[in-house]
Amino acid sequence: MHNNLFQSLHSPIGAGAAFAIGLEGTGGGFMLENDYVPEQDIFIGYREEQCVSLLPFYKKGQKTGKESYTQEEDSGEIKVESIAPDKISRTFGYGTDTFRTEDIEFSITSRFNQLPDIEKHNPVAQGILSGEYYEDIKRKVLPVVVGKLVIDNRLGDNDKEGIFAISGNTRKIFLQQETKGRYAGYRSADGYGFAVDNRGGTITEISDFDFPSLYRKTLPACLVLGPMSGILFQVPKGEKVEVDMVFGWFKEHETTEGLHRYKYLYTDYFNSLLEVFDYGFSQKDYLWVEALEADKKVLESELTEDQKILVNQAAKSYYVSSMLFSEGNQVRWVMNEGSFLMMNTFDLIIDHMFFDLRYHGWVLRNQLAYYVKEYSYYDQCGISFSHDQGVRNLFAPQGHSSYEIPNTKDCFSYMTQEELCNWIITASIYVHQQQDIAFAMDMKDVIKDSLASMMKRDGDEALLDGIMDVDSSRCGTGAEITTYDSLDESLGQARRNIYMAVKCFASYLGLVSLIEAVLEGIGEIDDQEAGKREMFVEAFNQLRKQAEAQALLGARTINGFVGEDGTFPAIVKEGNETMIIPIVEGVIYPFYAGMDDWLLKQPETVALLNHLRGHIDVILTKGKCLFDDGGWKLSATSVNSWMSKIFLCQHIVEKILDMDMDMREANKAHVKWWIVNCPTNPGIDQVFDGHQEERGFHYPRAVTNTLWW
Known part of the structure; x- marks a missing residue:
């Protein structure tokens, strides 16, 4: 491959949404009806003693906003390192996208499925709120993609602390408090967020300006003013820890104006982003199978390696522009x-x-x-x-x-x-x-x-x-x-x-x-x-x-x-x-x-x-x-x-x-x-x-x- 760190989008179907990741030094993050791809910093990696090692999906040396509140300088006790691109392999599939180093693996899916003719057979419009067909539609319009973060410390000499965080979030609600500990993560008041299952109580939510500021505090601590929000989890020496993630989107009210005031069709099936997270976790295995089957079809095709890259990138760039609306008994597809x-x-x-x-x-x-x-x-x-x-x-x-x-x-x-x-x-x-x-x-x-x-x-x-x-x-x-x-x-x-x-x-x-x-x-x-x-x-x-x-x-x-x-x-x-x-x-x-x-x-x-x-x-x-x-x-x-x-x-x-x-x-x-x-x-x-x-x-x-x- 010419270069393995380029931006790519990972989208549900019909939600006008995506999670962007893959470009060195730029970030990406949540998209919802965006014109341009955002440049939210994405921090994926771990802390080992006083060093934080991260995949390079963030801008280095940028202001964090802390200077508006305090002139206190960082002590330098915490060192933040960006992992070199030549240490990262990428498996860029049709339905999945995976980044690997010797001890980090992050994977995320994209949605591809046979979407039935909802215009002619919309179960909700017909008053059908259960059954196999209803569940099939509910799964397929579910506005999520799923991810997995793995920190492998089986060969490590010290305990590590896994990190997943995103910057640029100033309107956020933390999930541990909202769900009474069931989930960790956050949701934005703008209609998106991510969740991890925290029923084992092993996840720590964080929010701060940067990692030096974060690690000067006694954790857990969530400084809501800080733009960087995410989670930490412990990875003891000799162990490998996997964390499943659901990235979700939800807009409750009408989102169009002019001739029509439409809501997203998924609002016929879900009432909140928390319900989206719930269903996303219940369908996690289905969503991974869906994505891996999409990968397999392209891998087994007669396409050359260059053609596969072009096909995969084109397909991943499609559904962020898709919006599936409903208004009464009407269904409207807009690209x-x-x-x-x-x-x-x-x-x-x-x-x-x-x-x-x-x-x-x-x-x-x-x-x-x-x-x-x-x-x-x-x-x-x-x-x-x-x-x-x-x-x-x-x-x-x-x-x-x-x-x-x-x-x-x-x-x-x-x-x-x-x-x-x-x-x-x-x-x-x-x-x-x-x-x-x-x-x-x-x-x-x-x-x-x-x-x-x-x-x-x-x-x-x-x-x-x-x-x-x-x-x-x-x-x-x-x-x-x-x-x-x-x-x-x-x-x-x-x-x-x-x-x-x-x-x-x-x-x-x-x-x-x-x-x-x-x-x-x-x-x-x-x-x-x-x-x-x-x-x-x-x-x-x-x-x-x-x-x-x-x-x-x-x-x-x-x-x-x-x-x-x-x-x-x-x-x-x-x-x-x-x-x-x-x-x-x-x-x-x-x-x-x-x-x-x-x-x-x-x-x-x-x-x-x-x-x-x-x-x-x-x-x-x-x-x-x-x-x-x-x-x-x-x-x-x-x-x-x-x-x-x-x-x-x-x-x-x-x-x-x-x-x-x-x-x-x-x-x-x-x-x-x-x-x-x-x-x-x-x-x-x-x-x-x-x-x-x-x-x-x-x-x-x-x-x-x-x-x-």
Whole structure:
């Protein structure tokens, strides 16, 4: 491994929460609806006589706040040492993360499970408060991760005292007093905390400014003013002591504003953080098995070691952005856009889709339906959808986003065509993969309107070519952009963009798939309504023909733009000859929407796939779309590259276009970008020549690499 001390996140599902740990000299700690990863000092280790030895997850030499109260200087009797990184091994798994020295071991889990369709079958909403299904949901929405601290003193010469503490906590309630000795640890008034089982009475709670201040006192002593809080436990010479820990989160009241005032769904199952701790300890063994089974699946996969690092880090960076809400009988799944905190950004939903289908495909239906209900709109061409549904837990007004504004041609303009494509493609893949014909039937009018809107955006009916030509009237004097809003116009401009052209082609095939699902549903209409059934069949058969014709027209048009060197220009008919990788992005979607047989039988689409192979073969060279280290460069004219899209396009090149390419150098470069060049930023997407100046930025989108295994 290039570097084993980089920041990573460990999250429950649907709680907007994580515990961050892993980066030398920085710390991490509790996250709850955070934009950036915190830098709370984390102290893990032991005291042996007058020396405190700690894993290096804290900032050295920083002020502790004590100087505001007293000018007393430390006596120097207690020495605090940070264990050198080369003395620490790390086992970085999919479901677990473990740090080891010769006498310390700290492990923590991340949650991954098959989350049932709570929207359709919510036991609490149905008045079911017991039973196997109720307990299954309760376990899976439980807002905890579990940890274990081991101090091994079997070869030691002296007694040791185990330490676990976190700084930056000024609003804390100590658990020994609150639980009458059952637990030790603390909970913050801000909704998080950790607990250890103290029924044996062997744990000492602490709170102080620093270790020299702490050890001058007669313990136990909790100076509530001190920002450093945690526990101590005795490890006699010749013994090994393990301490199980539960890290939990709980927000009791409504946490959103705007169109909805939602509470977290876990509040339907728990009334307090103490109840969360209780259930967490009762399910401790289950949670470890869950995490270790997640580890095993990746370990036994055919992924290379570099790919495993990328897959594990991407997955661990996902659920901190997940929020599962309830309001009466309603359930709402919201994914924040990482540190940006925009809610259910549609550009990300389509990239998260493959990961969601692995674990909880129903959340796609939930997001798609709410987009139709609350965040669709009609412009001069017809239906489309907003970029997002709000920001920082504030739902935007209906039909609007927190991001898009008129009269601009760059970042923050409208993404009307792209979001229309995103709804169509996501819906088509969801319906096909989940075989949810009922959803397609519910959306049949939206499907019909989406086809009409797609064709209107193609421009004059007499000049249709399958490619977007018309900017939304919402743009005013501006112009539409794509999801690649921070790149140059080779990927940022929507109109006549070759990336968008292939995505529109995929959208027409997505519409064919959706229409076929509607026709299947129509076929099940009762015989007593045979006349209505025949009318629907005729109408939707005609729509299917239109969508197929537009797909073929788009393929022919795109094929016509291939140059003599075998590459496509980024912007057609506008003189922009820049070479881009994401032209291939759109071709994955028909394969997951059940349109692969159709696609592979049409001369136009077979030719398109061949042209894309030729394009990639030419551009994937250093000086064009590869950086000097072998990492992928999405656009030949921009040093800004996005990890999520790189991972997606790698899969497409290897598995959809079936190109035999050696990805080892690229994967090694991408690992270095993340854990050496950007170690403070778990899952960061946007990197500049493999670097990023941000600190503590987190992002969920890189789970596109779930396609690799």
